[in-house]
Amino acid sequence: MIEIEHLSKHYGETIVVDDVSLRVDEGTITVVVGTSGAGKSTLLRMINRLVEPSAGRVLIDGQDTMSIPEDELRHRIGYVIQGHGLFPHRTVAGNIATVPRLLGWDAKRIAQRVEELLLLFQLDPAEFAKKYPHELSGGQQQRVGVARALAARPALLLMDEPFGALDPLIRSKAQDDLLTIQRRLGTTVVLVTHDMEEAFHLGDMIAVMDEARLLQYGTAAELLTRPLPGFVERLVGTAERPFRLLSLAKVGDAVEPGSAEGEPVDVSSNLRDALSRLIWIGSPTAPVADASGAIVGRISVDGILAHGRRPT
Amino acid sequence: MERDTNARATRFLVTTSSARASVPGASPFRLGVSFDRLGSVIALLAGISVFVLPFVTYRANRIVSGEPRLLLHALPTTVAVAVMGAVVAVALVAVFIRWPTVRLTAAALGLVVVVPAVGLSAGFMTPTGNNFARISPASGFWLLTLALGLLVADSLTRLRFGPWARLGALVIAAVAVAILLVSGAWHNLSLLKEYATRADSFWREADQHIFLSLGSVAAAAAVGLPLGVLCHRVRAVRGPTLQVLNIVQTIPSIALFGMLMVPLGFLAANVPAAAAIGIRGIGAAPAFVALFLYALLPIVANTVVGLDQVPANVVDAARGMGMSRRQRLTQVKIPLALPIILTGIRIVLVQNLGLATVAALIGGGGFGTFVFQGVGQTAMDLVLLGAIPTVALSFAAAVILDAVIDLAGRVRK
Numbered sequence: 001m002i003e004i005e006h007l008s009k010h011y012g013e014t015i016v017v018d019d020v021s022l023r024v025d026e027g028t029i030t031v032v033v034g035t036s037g038a039g040k041s042t043l044l045r046m047i048n049r050l051v052e053p054s055a056g057r058v059l060i061d062g063q064d065t066m067s068i069p070e071d072e073l074r075h076r077i078g079y080v081i082q083g084h085g086l087f088p089h090r091t092v093a094g095n096i097a098t099v100p101r102l103l104g105w106d107a108k109r110i111a112q113r114v115e116e117l118l119l120l121f122q123l124d125p126a127e128f129a130k131k132y133p134h135e136l137s138g139g140q141q142q143r144v145g146v147a148r149a150l151a152a153r154p155a156l157l158l159m160d161e162p163f164g165a166l167d168p169l170i171r172s173k174a175q176d177d178l179l180t181i182q183r184r185l186g187t188t189v190v191l192v193t194h195d196m197e198e199a200f201h202l203g204d205m206i207a208v209m210d211e212a213r214l215l216q217y218g219t220a221a222e223l224l225t226r227p228l229p230g231f232v233e234r235l236v237g238t239a240e241r242p243f244r245l246l247s248l249a250k251v252g253d254a255v256e257p258g259s260a261e262g263e264p265v266d267v268s269s270n271l272r273d274a275l276s277r278l279i280w281i282g283s284p285t286a287p288v289a290d291a292s293g294a295i296v297g298r299i300s301v302d303g304i305l306a307h308g309r310r311p312t
Numbered sequence: 313m314e315r316d317t318n319a320r321a322t323r324f325l326v327t328t329s330s331a332r333a334s335v336p337g338a339s340p341f342r343l344g345v346s347f348d349r350l351g352s353v354i355a356l357l358a359g360i361s362v363f364v365l366p367f368v369t370y371r372a373n374r375i376v377s378g379e380p381r382l383l384l385h386a387l388p389t390t391v392a393v394a395v396m397g398a399v400v401a402v403a404l405v406a407v408f409i410r411w412p413t414v415r416l417t418a419a420a421l422g423l424v425v426v427v428p429a430v431g432l433s434a435g436f437m438t439p440t441g442n443n444f445a446r447i448s449p450a451s452g453f454w455l456l457t458l459a460l461g462l463l464v465a466d467s468l469t470r471l472r473f474g475p476w477a478r479l480g481a482l483v484i485a486a487v488a489v490a491i492l493l494v495s496g497a498w499h500n501l502s503l504l505k506e507y508a509t510r511a512d513s514f515w516r517e518a519d520q521h522i523f524l525s526l527g528s529v530a531a532a533a534a535v536g537l538p539l540g541v542l543c544h545r546v547r548a549v550r551g552p553t554l555q556v557l558n559i560v561q562t563i564p565s566i567a568l569f570g571m572l573m574v575p576l577g578f579l580a581a582n583v584p585a586a587a588a589i590g591i592r593g594i595g596a597a598p599a600f601v602a603l604f605l606y607a608l609l610p611i612v613a614n615t616v617v618g619l620d621q622v623p624a625n626v627v628d629a630a631r632g633m634g635m636s637r638r639q640r641l642t643q644v645k646i647p648l649a650l651p652i653i654l655t656g657i658r659i660v661l662v663q664n665l666g667l668a669t670v671a672a673l674i675g676g677g678g679f680g681t682f683v684f685q686g687v688g689q690t691a692m693d694l695v696l697l698g699a700i701p702t703v704a705l706s707f708a709a710a711v712i713l714d715a716v717i718d719l720a721g722r723v724r725k
C-alpha cells in the first residue's frame with residue numbers, strides 16, 4: 001500500500017504539485033490522468049524520489065520513503081518511461097538484467113529471470129535475448145522496457161506515459177498485456193497518462209489532476225456518475241459517458257430471467273460489447289451463457305440501456 | 313561488364329565532331345566500353361611516371377645535385393621492360409576492371425614489383441666499391457607509388473572493410489614494409505645509407521618521438537577525461553575551461569614552446585627536484601608540456617559533447633532504476649560517449665605525432681631532429697629519414713583508432 005500525504009513540489013515560485021494526498025491499495029492499478037503540464041510526472045517521480053518533495057511524504061507499506069537510501073528505494077520500485085529509455089549499448093538481455101546486476105544476483109539466477117520475463121512478454125529468448133534495442137519494433141522495445149522494470153520483482157511499478165510512443169493498434173494490445181500481467185503478478189501499478197480512454201481501460205482507481213492539484217480520486221464508475229463539475233466533467237466526456245459506463249459493467253450485472261433466441265453472449269463480457277451485438281443482429285434480446293456454456297438467462301436492450309442511465 | 317555500371321564509373325561517350333556539327337541533336341555514337349574515371353587518372357599518372365619522369369636520381373655524393381634517370385636507364389633493360397609491363401597491366405586493370413578485389417590485388421602486386429625495383433636500381437647504378445654515390449627515388453617513383461597507393465585506397469573504400477579487416481590490412485602492410493627493409497632490397501638506396509650511418513640515433517629519436525607524442529596524449533587523456541566529466545557536470549566550470557583551452561589551441565607551436573621555456577627554466581633553476589627528473593627550459597620538458605596542452609582541448613571538448621549527447625531519457629531510466637551517479641557515468645554515459653571521446657583522442661594522437669617533429673627545434677628530440685638537420689645540410693635523404701616514419705606513424709595511428717572507434721560504436725545506429 002502506498003500512502004501519499006500532503007505532497008507538494010515547487011520550483012521557486014512555481015507550484016508544480018500542490019498538496020496531493022491519495023492512497024493506492026496493494027495489487028491495484030491507479031491511473032493519474034490530466035492534461036500536459038498538470039504535474040503528473042512530478043507526482044510520480046516523487047514516489048521513487050527522482051524528484052525530492054518540497055513538503056509532505058510518501059509511505060510504502062507504512063515506511064517513509066525518506067528513511068530508505070534513494071538508490072535502494074529505486075531498486076525496489078519498477079520504473080517505465082515514455083519512449084522506453086532502453087540502453088542502446090546493451091542487448092535486450094543486458095537491459096533486462098540491469099537491476100538484478102545492481103543487486104548482485106549471480107549470473108545463473110539473472111539468466112533464468114531474463115528468460116522467464118522474455119517468455120512472459122511473448123519474446124522468444126533464442127531470438128531476442130542477444131538483439132540490441134535498435135533492432136526491435138516500437139512495441140517490442142516497450143515490452144522490453146516493462147520487462148526490465150519488473151526484473152527484480154518489485155511490488156510497485158511506476159509508469160510514465162508508457163504507451164505514449166506506440167501507434168493505436170499496438171497500444172491497445174500493450175494495454176491488454178499489461179492488465180493480464182498485472183493481474184497475474186499482483187503488482188501495484190501507478191500509471192500516468194493524458195489519455196482518458198487509457199485511464200478508463202486500465203484504472204481500478206483514477207486520479208484526475210489539473211494545474212498541480214488533485215481534483216478527484218475514485219473508481220471509474222464514480223468518476224462517470226459523479227464527476228466534479230467543471231474540469232473533471234469535461235475530461236470524462238459528457239457524450240461518451242453512457243457508453244463508458246456500459247463498458248465498465250458486465251453482462252452478469254444485467255442478466256434477466258427468461259429465454260431468448262440466437263447465439264448466447266458471454267456472462268463476463270461487458271455491456272457495451274453486448275449492446276453492439278444486439279444492434280448488429282437486430283434483436284432486442286439474446287441468451288446469456290456462463291463460462292461452462294450453460295444458459296443462465298437472457299439480456300435485453302432495455303436492460304442494458306438502464307445501466308448507462310444517469311443515476312438518480 | 314557493360315551492365316554493372318558502378319556509381320563511380322562513367323559511361324564514356326565518343327562523338328565524332330563532324331557528325332555533331334552537321335547533324336545537331338543527332339544521337340551520338342556509343343563506344344561500347346565503360347570506363348572508370350579515377351582508374352583513368354591513376355593509369356595516366358602511372359604512365360607518366362614510368363615513361364616520362366625520372367625513376368631515380370644519381371648523385372656522386374650525398375649533397376651535390378643529382379642526375380635524373382628514366383626507368384629504362386635505371387635498371388637492366390629486361391628488368392626495366394618487365395617493370396614497365398607490370399605497371400601497364402595494373403593501369404589497364406585500373407581503367408577497365410571494376411571488381412574491387414581484382415583492383416586491390418593488381419595494385420598490391422604493382423607495389424610489390426615497383427618498390428623493390430627502386431632498391432634493385434640502386435644496386436645496379438652504384439659503381440662497385442663506391443661508398444659516396446647516392447641513388448635516391450625520384451619523382452617518377454614517388455608518383456607511381458602515389459598512383460598505386462590511390463588505387464589501393466580506392467579499392468579498400470569500395471570493399472567497405474570492417475574494422476578488423478582494416479586492422480588486418482594494416483598489419484599486412486607493416487609486415488611487407490618490414491620484409492622490404494630487413495631483406496636488404498633497399499640497402500643501396502640513399503635513404504637507407506643515411507639510416508645505416510645513424511641507426512643508433514634513429515632508434516633513440518624514434519623512442520623519443522613516440523614518448524613525446526603518445527606520452528603527451530596519454531597524459532592529456534588522464535587529465536582531460538576527468539576534466540571533461542567535471543565540465544559536463546558543473547556548468548560553471550565548463551565555459552572558462554573550454555575558453556582557456558581554446559586560446560591555448562590557437563598559439564602557434566613555436567610560440568608555445570618559447571613561452572614554456574621561461575617558467576620551466578625557472579623551475580629547473582630553483583627547484584632541484586624538478587631538475588633532477590629532467591625538467592629544463594629547453595629540451596623534452598617544454599615540448600612534452602606543449603604537446604600535452606594542445607591535446608587537452610579536443611579531449612575535454614569531445615568528452616563534454618559525448619556525455620551531453622547521451623539521450624536524457626536513457627539517463628533518466630538509469631537513475632529511476634537506482635543506478636548511482638558513478639554507475640550512471642561508468643555503465644551508461646561513458647560507454648555511450650565512447651565513440652566521440654575516442655574521436656577526440658584520434659584527432660590529438662595524429663596531431664601530436666606530427667607536431668612532435670617541431671620539438672626538435674628546442675632540443676626535444678624526435679624525428680624532427682633529422683628533418684631540421686637535413687634542411688640545414690640540404691640533405692633531402694635526411695629530411696625523408698625523419699619525415700617518412702612520422703607520416704607512417706600518423707597513418708597507422710589513424711587506421712587503428714578509426715577501427716577502434718568503429719568497434720566501440722558498432723552496436724548502435
Ligand SMILES: Nc1ncnc2c1ncn2[C@@H]1O[C@H](COP(=O)(O)OP(=O)(O)O)[C@@H](O)[C@H]1O
Binds near residue numbers: 036037040041042
Ligand atoms: N525541474 C523543473 N524545474 C522547473 N519547472 C519544472 C521542472 N520540472 C517540471 N517543471 C514544470 O512543472 C510542470 C509540471 O510538469 P510535469 O510534472 O512534467 O507535468 P505532466 O507530467 O503532467 O505533463 C510543468 O509546467 C513543468 O514545466
Ligand SMILES: [Mg+2]
Binds near residue numbers: 040041042160
Ligand atoms: Mg509528464
